[in-house]
Amino acid sequence: MSAIPALSVSGLRKSVPGGRLLFDGLALTVRPGEIVAIMGESGVGKSTLLNLIAGLDVADAGEIKIDGGDLSAMSDDQRTILRRDCIGFVFQAFHILPHLTLAQNAALPVLLSGGGEAQGLSRARALLAAVGLEGRAGSYPSELSGGEMQRVAIARALIHRPALILADEPTGNLDPESAEKVLTLFAQQTRDARAAAVIVTHSDRVAAVADRSLVLTAQGLILRGQ
Numbered sequence: 001m002s003a004i005p006a007l008s009v010s011g012l013r014k015s016v017p018g019g020r021l022l023f024d025g026l027a028l029t030v031r032p033g034e035i036v037a038i039m040g041e042s043g044v045g046k047s048t049l050l051n052l053i054a055g056l057d058v059a060d061a062g063e064i065k066i067d068g069g070d071l072s073a074m075s076d077d078q079r080t081i082l083r084r085d086c087i088g089f090v091f092q093a094f095h096i097l098p099h100l101t102l103a104q105n106a107a108l109p110v111l112l113s114g115g116g117e118a119q120g121l122s123r124a125r126a127l128l129a130a131v132g133l134e135g136r137a138g139s140y141p142s143e144l145s146g147g148e149m150q151r152v153a154i155a156r157a158l159i160h161r162p163a164l165i166l167a168d169e170p171t172g173n174l175d176p177e178s179a180e181k182v183l184t185l186f187a188q189q190t191r192d193a194r195a196a197a198v199i200v201t202h203s204d205r206v207a208a209v210a211d212r213s214l215v216l217t218a219q220g221l222i223l224r225g226q
């Protein structure tokens with residue numbers, strides 16, 4: 001196991017613009033190959049926590065390290081590069097671009113970081129096949145179901161071999177059967193790539209594929225069932 005955690009959070013404090021404190025002293029460590037589920041009531045701050053980890057929002061205090069790099073010690077430009085190179089995202093609303101083919105969508109992180117187009121597209125085709133979309137690389141998102149779209153999002157999240165994958169309710173708008181398939185693929189691909197993943201979810205089935213399930217409360221993250 002690598003000595004460097006994929007994600008290490010300590011002493012994290014965040015209050016919302018109105019002044020209400022969401023959490024303080026929050027700590028979380030996720031190692032390469034580990035999948036952690038974060039649950040908790042609506043409005044408790046789960047998406048806010050993911051945004052902080054992604055460097056899209058700024059904490060009041062605390063430290064966030066991704067693959068050993070300290071977010072707070074970075075400039076905006078450095079944070080952007082870290083986000084692009086070291087993090088993969090899977091969001092509820094997919095963010096799949098309609099005018100690009102599935103392969104182009106999946107290859108986007110590689111193309112954005114100036115990687116080779118041919119190589120990016122070839123890896124995209126391999127990943128699309130791995131998530132059950134073999135032969136669909138040239139299709140457009142309008143030809144896909146919700147579950148298929150989410151599988152494209154998983155391929156895209158993995159394509160640049162990120163150290164950390166952040167997923168916010170990745171199966172939130174899928175039927176139970178598609179959700180199950182997408183989840184199994186997500187867990188398998190994440191573990192194969194030795195990436196770490198943090199999945200925010202309301203679903204027990206999602207939590208069941210995780211190595212650890214934590215609940216975010218006003219008192220911080222607590223191990224589920226305790």
Ligand SMILES: Nc1ncnc2c1ncn2[C@@H]1O[C@H](COP(=O)(O)OP(=O)(O)OP(=O)(O)O)[C@@H](O)[C@H]1O
Nearest residue numbers: 016017018022040041042043044045046047048049
């Ligand atoms: N820009 C903002 N200004 C004021 N309050 C905000 C702002 N953004 C978020 N909040 C508040 O912060 C709290 C946490 O929001 P967040 O989206 O992180 O919750 P969540 O745990 O992801 O909820 P859900 O399960 O419903 O997605 C909420 O009470 C929300 O109203």
Ligand SMILES: [Mg+2]
Nearest residue numbers: 046047048168
């Ligand atoms: Mg949320």
